[in-house]
Amino acid sequence: MSIEPDQLYKIRHSLAHVLAMAVLEVFPEAKLAIGPPVDNGFYYDLDLPRALSPEDLPDIQSRMEKIVAQKLDFTVSEHSIEEALKDFADQPYKKELIEDLAAKGEKTVTYYTSGTFFDLCKGPHLANTSEVPKACFELSHAAGAYWRGDEKRPMLQRIYGICFESRDAVKTYKAQVEEAKKRDHRKLGVELDLFTFSDLVGSGLPLWTPKGNILRLLLDEYVWNLRRGYGYERVEIPHITKKDLYEKSGHWEKFQDELFHITTREGHEFVMKPMNCPHHTQIFARRKWSYREMPQRYSNTTMCYRDEQSGELTGLSRLRSFTQDDAHVFCRYDQAQSEILNVLNIIEQFYGRFGFTLKARLSFHDPENMGAYLGDAATWEKSESELKALVEQKGLDYFVGIGEAAFYGPKIDFMASDSLGRPHQVATVQLDMLMPGRFGLTYTGESGQEEPVLMIHVAIMGSIERFLSVLIEHLAGNFPYWLAPTQIAVLAVSDQFNGAAEELAQKLRTDGLRVVVDTSAESVGKKIRTASLQKIPGKIVVGQQEVDSAKDAEMTFKVNWRTDLAEKYSEGPYTAQNLIQDVPSAV
RNA sequence: GCCCUUGUAGCUCAGUCGGUAGAGCAUUUCCAUGGUAAGGAAAAGGUCACCGGUCCGAUUCCGGUCAAGGGCUCCA
Numbered sequence: 001m002s003i004e005p006d007q008l009y010k011i012r013h014s015l016a017h018v019l020a021m022a023v024l025e026v027f028p029e030a031k032l033a034i035g036p037p038v039d040n041g042f043y044y045d046l047d048l049p050r051a052l053s054p055e056d057l058p059d060i061q062s063r064m065e066k067i068v069a070q071k072l073d074f075t076v077s078e079h080s081i082e083e084a085l086k087d088f089a090d091q092p093y094k095k096e097l098i099e100d101l102a103a104k105g106e107k108t109v110t111y112y113t114s115g116t117f118f119d120l121c122k123g124p125h126l127a128n129t130s131e132v133p134k135a136c137f138e139l140s141h142a143a144g145a146y147w148r149g150d151e152k153r154p155m156l157q158r159i160y161g162i163c164f165e166s167r168d169a170v171k172t173y174k175a176q177v178e179e180a181k182k183r184d185h186r187k188l189g190v191e192l193d194l195f196t197f198s199d200l201v202g203s204g205l206p207l208w209t210p211k212g213n214i215l216r217l218l219l220d221e222y223v224w225n226l227r228r229g230y231g232y233e234r235v236e237i238p239h240i241t242k243k244d245l246y247e248k249s250g251h252w253e254k255f256q257d258e259l260f261h262i263t264t265r266e267g268h269e270f271v272m273k274p275m276n277c278p279h280h281t282q283i284f285a286r287r288k289w290s291y292r293e294m295p296q297r298y299s300n301t302t303m304c305y306r307d308e309q310s311g312e313l314t315g316l317s318r319l320r321s322f323t324q325d326d327a328h329v330f331c332r333y334d335q336a337q338s339e340i341l342n343v344l345n346i347i348e349q350f351y352g353r354f355g356f357t358l359k360a361r362l363s364f365h366d367p368e369n370m371g372a373y374l375g376d377a378a379t380w381e382k383s384e385s386e387l388k389a390l391v392e393q394k395g396l397d398y399f400v401g402i403g404e405a406a407f408y409g410p411k412i413d414f415m416a417s418d419s420l421g422r423p424h425q426v427a428t429v430q431l432d433m434l435m436p437g438r439f440g441l442t443y444t445g446e447s448g449q450e451e452p453v454l455m456i457h458v459a460i461m462g463s464i465e466r467f468l469s470v471l472i473e474h475l476a477g478n479f480p481y482w483l484a485p486t487q488i489a490v491l492a493v494s495d496q497f498n499g500a501a502e503e504l505a506q507k508l509r510t511d512g513l514r515v516v517v518d519t520s521a522e523s524v525g526k527k528i529r530t531a532s533l534q535k536i537p538g539k540i541v542v543g544q545q546e547v548d549s550a551k552d553a554e555m556t557f558k559v560n561w562r563t564d565l566a567e568k569y570s571e572g573p574y575t576a577q578n579l580i581q582d583v584p585s586a587v
Numbered sequence: 588g589c590c591c592u593u594g595u596a597g598c599u600c601a602g603u604c605g606g607u608a609g610a611g612c613a614u615u616u617c618c619a620u621g622g623u624a625a626g627g628a629a630a631a632g633g634u635c636a637c638c639g640g641u642c643c644g645a646u647u648c649c650g651g652u653c654a655a656g657g658g659c660u661c662c663a
Binding site for chain 1: 598619637655
């Protein structure tokens with residue numbers, strides 16, 4: 001049943017051609033761009049006389065099926081550039097591709113022909129469409145895409161198809177997509193009442209509910225608890241600044257269009273901060289430092305604002321206002337290693353706690369393109385080999401990303417794989433050999449002279465919002481006991497036990513648990529269902545039995561734990577005191 | 588920002604070929620006093636996203652704006 005990856009690639013690529021053939025039946029005047037295979041199928045970009053709507057796809061798909069059923073051969077042939085330009089005279093996009101190939105020194109190009117259709121293509125393809133497995137593909141959607149990915153060039157129409165090795169594999173894929181939809185953080189955000197958006201406030205500006213804010217505060221507290229052990233100190237900064245700060249840092253020139261601008265009544269220009277590092281440099285710059293006082297480690301969880309293009313905003317993943325769990329370490333160059341090691345420890349502990357698999361990307365400079373970076377090659381290579389040594393020392397799974405460095409220094413970026421195996425970029429550690437210089441940051445060395453400062457940018461979650469979007473989907477909203485916005489639901493069997501339920505809840509709350517009581521006029525079954533749908537970790541039912549247990553001692557009760565916690569915690573019986581002692585709920 | 592799709596009650600959705608709208612859940616009240624995933628009844632709840640145009644009349648048709656979704660482009 002299983003199919004070689006090469007064969008699947010050919011099936012997808014060949015179906016892209018079949019797709020173009022089907023579209024040409026409907027729109028003979030269509031101009032073809034490109035049609036490659038992708039991870040989950042294929043697509044074709046075309047310039048069409050009218051916009052496609054979803055209703056067009058079934059017709060195109062059934063035409064594709066008919067074409068496949070014709071058992072067409074794919075044959076390859078070689079042609080001179082001149083010939084190709086003539087053959088594709090009325091296909092401007094193909095012509096451009098041919099001209100580019102010619103410019104690269106190609107003398108000939110290849111066509112793949114299937115039936116009456118031929119396309120400029122380097123292959124490979126199936127020998128015959130009869131090799132396409134039954135029901136292995138499905139047109140999924142149409143979307144716009146710029147010609148050659150350039151926003152200044154025409155917008156083409158892209159038709160996507162999914163394609164796998166068999167009908168069952170297509171079904172499996174669609175089931176995975178469904179599963180991902182169920183745990184989509186935008187959906188769970190509403191269902192679990194974590195955050196909301198308002199048209200009056202604006203897009204990309206999330207509002208956090210009481211429950212959602214508990215998550216934010218606890219995650220931040222957790223990061224802070226990890227940091228404080230390494231000598232970090234918390235600082236605070238205003239959310240706006242004169243533009244002078246960014247002129248000096250160099251961000252103004254590059255990013256001024258993406259900033260929110262404020263003009264005061266006196267005509268002074270301010271901006272909302274898009275990042276925190278320049279502010280933090282000014283805290284460091286307030287006085288002179290001895291080498292003995294280094295490093296200075298400033299931690300600051302704070303909101304940043306970027307005027308993103310409206311089309312880029314999605315859920316909590318990309319926002320106009322977002323909270324960075326930012327930290328900047330100002331240190332001596334000889335302190336970089338131990339400081340980074342500390343950060344790696346924090347990252348490992350933090351992500352390990354949630355069951356993410358981490359992979360580090362060493363984001364290095366591209367030696368072929370030194371113009372894009374500041375500083376000399378020797379400094380870059382030294383710091384990069386140090387980063388690599390550290391990552392190896394920690395035994396982290398890593399790969400090197402050439403050309404992924406920031407212009408001011410190399411980075412270690414972390415990718416977390418979630419429970420569905422999807423990678424997300426999360427934490428980042430960046431060496432900055434540039435900004436301290438721009439702001440003239442120094443410390444006084446042993447011999448009394450001014451020494452250059454190295455700055456290390458660190459974000460553990462990156463942004464709380466984006467991390468939460470990843471975490472919600474990773475856990476499908478089943479937050480661990482310590483993090484759950486509501487930890488325990490106390491459910492009264494009937495209204496005569498409302499008092500006992502309230503009393504128990506109050507005891508648990510006094511000790512810091514987050515508890516709700518359900519005293520509504522509903523059946524126990526209904527109360528269980530409601531609490532379960534809210535994914536509350538523990539449920540306690542209070543009725544005659546529990547009240548009787550309290551006759552000569554403290555009330556005892558059982559806790560019905562959420563499925564994923566049932567193995568971890570005993571169901572009891574507990575007293576309020578035991579529950580608080582035996583089940584760790586602190587950060 | 589660009590292309591396409593969508594916007595009806597707090598949520599999920601019907602519906603009106605142009606004559607100002609309906610269900611389930613949630614909410615409120617009443618009945619029931621119920622032991623581990625939906626007990627029963629009633630009520631209330633909508634400027635049909637917003638603004639403009641056509642029309643005797645627009646939630647419905649047209650245009651614009653805003654917002655959401657799928658892509659493209661971008662991401663310090």
